[in-house]
Amino acid sequence: MIEVAGLTKAFGATRALEGVSFTVPEGTVLGLIGHNGAGKTSLINILSTLLPPTSGTARVAGYDVVRQGAQVRARIGLTGQFASIDETMSGRDNLILLARLLGAGRRAAASRVAYLLEIFRLSTVANRAARTYSGGMRRRLDLAASIVGRPQVIFLDEPTTGLDPEARHDAWDLVQQLVDDGTTVLLTTQYLEEADRLAKSIVVLAAGRVLASGTPAQLKAEVGERSVTVVLGDGAVGPAALAALERANLTGTYDRARRSVTVPIHDAAMVAEVVGCMNEAGARLDGLTVVEPTLDDVYLSLKGSAATGSE
Amino acid sequence: MSTTLIPATAPPPARVDLSGIGPPLHGAGALRQVLVLSGRSLRVLREPALLVPNLIEPFLLLLLFSQVFRSLAQVPSFPDGVSYIDYLLPAVLISMGMTSGVKSGLLLSTDLRNGVITRFRTMPLWTGAVLLARSFADAALNAVELLFLLVIGALLFGYAPAGGIAGALGAMLVALSLAWSVGWVFMALTTLLRRPESLQQIGGMLTFPLMFASNAFVTTDGLPTWLRAFAEVNPLTHAINAARGLALGAATPSMVLWPLCMCAVTVLVAAPVAMRGFRRP
Ligand SMILES: Nc1ncnc2c1ncn2[C@@H]1O[C@H](COP(=O)(O)OP(=O)(O)OP(=O)(O)O)[C@@H](O)[C@H]1O
Ligand SMILES: [Mg+2]
Numbered sequence: 274m275i276e277v278a279g280l281t282k283a284f285g286a287t288r289a290l291e292g293v294s295f296t297v298p299e300g301t302v303l304g305l306i307g308h309n310g311a312g313k314t315s316l317i318n319i320l321s322t323l324l325p326p327t328s329g330t331a332r333v334a335g336y337d338v339v340r341q342g343a344q345v346r347a348r349i350g351l352t353g354q355f356a357s358i359d360e361t362m363s364g365r366d367n368l369i370l371l372a373r374l375l376g377a378g379r380r381a382a383a384s385r386v387a388y389l390l391e392i393f394r395l396s397t398v399a400n401r402a403a404r405t406y407s408g409g410m411r412r413r414l415d416l417a418a419s420i421v422g423r424p425q426v427i428f429l430d431e432p433t434t435g436l437d438p439e440a441r442h443d444a445w446d447l448v449q450q451l452v453d454d455g456t457t458v459l460l461t462t463q464y465l466e467e468a469d470r471l472a473k474s475i476v477v478l479a480a481g482r483v484l485a486s487g488t489p490a491q492l493k494a495e496v497g498e499r500s501v502t503v504v505l506g507d508g509a510v511g512p513a514a515l516a517a518l519e520r521a522n523l524t525g526t527y528d529r530a531r532r533s534v535t536v537p538i539h540d541a542a543m544v545a546e547v548v549g550c551m552n553e554a555g556a557r558l559d560g561l562t563v564v565e566p567t568l569d570d571v572y573l574s575l576k577g578s579a580a581t582g583s584e
Numbered sequence: 585m586s587t588t589l590i591p592a593t594a595p596p597p598a599r600v601d602l603s604g605i606g607p608p609l610h611g612a613g614a615l616r617q618v619l620v621l622s623g624r625s626l627r628v629l630r631e632p633a634l635l636v637p638n639l640i641e642p643f644l645l646l647l648l649f650s651q652v653f654r655s656l657a658q659v660p661s662f663p664d665g666v667s668y669i670d671y672l673l674p675a676v677l678i679s680m681g682m683t684s685g686v687k688s689g690l691l692l693s694t695d696l697r698n699g700v701i702t703r704f705r706t707m708p709l710w711t712g713a714v715l716l717a718r719s720f721a722d723a724a725l726n727a728v729e730l731l732f733l734l735v736i737g738a739l740l741f742g743y744a745p746a747g748g749i750a751g752a753l754g755a756m757l758v759a760l761s762l763a764w765s766v767g768w769v770f771m772a773l774t775t776l777l778r779r780p781e782s783l784q785q786i787g788g789m790l791t792f793p794l795m796f797a798s799n800a801f802v803t804t805d806g807l808p809t810w811l812r813a814f815a816e817v818n819p820l821t822h823a824i825n826a827a828r829g830l831a832l833g834a835a836t837p838s839m840v841l842w843p844l845c846m847c848a849v850t851v852l853v854a855a856p857v858a859m860r861g862f863r864r865p
Contacts (some may be wrong), residue, residue, distance in 0.1 A: 321706045324865055347610045347708040357703040362624075367700070373620045374709060375609035385606045392604075418703060422609035423602075450602050 274299040274426060274457040275320065280329035282315050282481075289315040291481040292329070297459055297474075302452055304472030305461040306572065311478040313461040314354050317428045320459065321351045334425050334457075350419035354430040356411045357418070360404035364395050364414045367403060368421055375422040389417045394443070408435045416444065420451070427451060429460040433467060445471060465569050477575055484575050493566045500564050501547050502535045506557030513554040521550050532559075611708030618710075621717030625691075626724055638725065642733040645676055650741055653801050662803060666832065670745045673737050674755045674827035675800035677730055678820060681759035682795065684726040685766025686787035692718050692771045693780040711859050715775075719767055726763045730756045747833035754830035758843065762823050765847035768854035775861025794820045819846060 275297040282290040289312045297303040307313050318324040320331055322342040330337065336344040351357075358367050365386055372382035390396045393413045398406060403414060412435055419427060429448070433441045448458055448471050462468050468475050469489045477484040477492070485492060505514060511527040514534050518525045523546065525536040536547050544563060551558055612620070628634040654668050663671070695701065695718060704714060734752050737743035745751055773783055797814050798804075798821040804812050815821050822843045829835030 323702065323705055343708060346706055349706060351703070351706045353702060355699070357699045357701075359698055359700040361698075370620065370624055370700075371703070371707070372609070374612055374617050374704075374707060376612040376616070377606070377609055381606065388604045388606075420602075420605065422707075423605055423607065425608070454602055 274301075274334060275303070275459060276330075276332040277316075277320070278330050280316070280319065280331055281327045282312070282319060282324065283327045289481055290319075290326075293478070293481070293483055294329075295476050295483065295486060297457055299457050300452060300455045301473045302448060302458040302460060302471050304468030304475045305459065305478060306463070306465060306468050306475060307461070307478035307484075310480075312481040313478060314430055316478070317351070317353070317430045317459070317461065321349055321428050322346055323351075348425045350422065350424035350427045352415050352419040352427075352429045352432050354434075356415040358403050358411065358414055361402060363400045364403055364406070364410075365390060365399040367414060368417060371418055371421045385421065389421065392447075393417045394440075409437055409440055412436055413440060416447070420447075424456070426457045427459070429458065431461055431463060433462070433464065441467075465567060465572060469567070477572065479575070485571075492571045495571065498537045498539065499566065500535050500537045501544050502533050502562045502564060503547065503551055503556075503558055504531065504533045504560035505551070506559045510554055510556040514551055514556050517550040517554040518547070520553075521546060523547065523550065535564075538563075614710035614713060617713040618716045618720065621713055622720040622724075625695075625717055625721030628725065629728070635728075638729055639732050642676070642680055642729055643736055645679065646673070646733060646737060646741060649676060649801065667742070667744075669737065669741050669743050670832065671828065672801065673733070673741075673743050673745070674759075674831045675795075675798075675824050676733060677755055677759040678762060678824050678827055679791075679795050679800065680729060680733065681726065681761075681763035681823075682766055682791050682820065684722060684729070684763040686770050686783075686791060688718060688722045688763075688767030689770025689774045689783050689787070690780055691722065692774045693778065693783060696774070696778065705865075711863055712855075715771055715855070715858050715862060718771060719764065722767055723760060723764055726760060727756070730759055745831040745833070747831045747835075751831045751833050754835075754840075755827035758823055758827040758830065758840070761844055761847040762820075765850040765854070768851045768858060772854040772858035772861060775858050775864070794818055798824060800824055819843070822846070 277296070278294045280290055280293045281288070293312070293316060295303070305313050305316070315324065319326045320333055320338060322338050322345055325339060330339075332338070333345045334348040336348075338345050358364075359370070362370070368386040368389055369382050372385050373379070377385055387396075390399045393416065395410060395413055395417070398410060403411065406414065412432070416429075416432060419429075432448075433444050436444060445467070448460065452458060458471075460468075460471065472489065474486065474488055475492060476486045485495070487495075505511065511529065511532070511534070515525050515527055518534070518536060523536055523543075525534045525547075527534050534551075536543075538544065538547070541563070544561075548558070548561070611617075628638075649672055650669055653672065662668075692715070695714060701714070734743070734756060743752075747754070770783065770787065773786065774780075777783060797811055798818045799815060800820065804815045804821070807815055826835065826840045826843045829839045
């Protein structure tokens, strides 16, 4: 549904993209993560025909973004990093304008827009000029604007930046439903939790190159190990606990301040072993947490290795 | 002991039914798009606060010119039997047409700075739609201004040309055509330069000498030779001749057709340039 091959983009001497390739199958979400200036927005702008690529090819919904721009535009929706709405018009008039331009009749446009305003919780401010909207309202209007025409492919450039938790969950829910409906979504985000939660696959972009890609689970497996942390009850049982772990061929680290012992594990069954060792040491457990590596870990470790690799 | 404030299971999100939005849309026809966008640009007609300055301007123009230049009707070369207001008003129409054309460019640069233009560029929109809508909306606004000028001219300044109402409307059409073609030139400049300030300067630099080195306020016979030579090739002189000829009921076909053809040719050249410039990111 989205096929990117060897895409490069240069702005004068700045090389925003240096040979990016990936595909997004129909009806899935690809999460694009990367630091500021990694090239996420440039990539989205090329895919939505706002910018021509310097070299390489990109196809969206089966059409080439350079040679078949019109066909691409008939099938996509974009929520850019910065709201693209008419500030002088009301939220409702903004959406009606878009619906009419996309081919809805006067009445169909009005009811389509009323529905969108409802689900984006904008009904109460619908008739106010958009310049009076809060940042989050603007963002929601922009999101609504990109799905007015029910496009096949949607690009979301940091869609939840500036949204409150409720609106963010709404947006996540929306993306999930778009996908359930067969829409293909490419989203960029700074929130790794968001990519983790929504995306079937993730591409990590750094300085215009794909640093890593895969499912969230694969990426995590590459860096992270899981670990179990137990909080010990009263009594100076830390050393005893470590000794018990050692006898079971496990290595733990004791945190005196938190009175906790952390043990790396490679499968869930090992949690029972750790608990067994604690019983053996006579320690009472006050708490137990299994820590999964997060995409933050992935991101930071990849960035670290990239930095050392390039120096 | 640790306390959790967030419940382990988040409340289920409200499922919205996306199918309620309606079927996919793939873009209206080009004509519909132009009409919808023109309607948007014409919101100014519905807002008195925005329209009033546009109407005060022609009134002031007429007042100033008719008072300042009235004495010119006494000079020997002035045509007999024509009152100065009958002579002047078609030139004011043309002057307003010229200004309206320059304004088209400025308004387009405002359009291009509007955030929504980025969205338009990702939508199935015909390239010319935004430009043509600007042109239509400005023509409509210009028509209102010109009509207003004719009406106050007749009511307050005693404008009663020999060509009657038909002649006056004919003069107005010439002014509209001029506005239309100058509008396309300035829209092309806007898409190429993308700089409203330089546009305003170019507009001023062109309008002023073209209006004054013409037969707008005086007959060219009274001008120094070099200025007369310029005035006679000045396209505005031809447009004014056509408008004046129609209003005074003394137009010959070539007098009217020649400037209209020039307008059409100008648009044919400027419009593709504007469209190409618009497509540029
Ligand atoms: N129009 C432009 N002209 C010149 N350089 C540009 C232009 N647009 C982007 N760049 C450069 O290209 C690089 C990538 O920018 P891009 O906006 O794609 O990054 P990003 O990943 O979206 O960053 P962020 O997370 O900050 O939004 C940056 O170095 C930026 O300065
Ligand atoms: Mg960006």
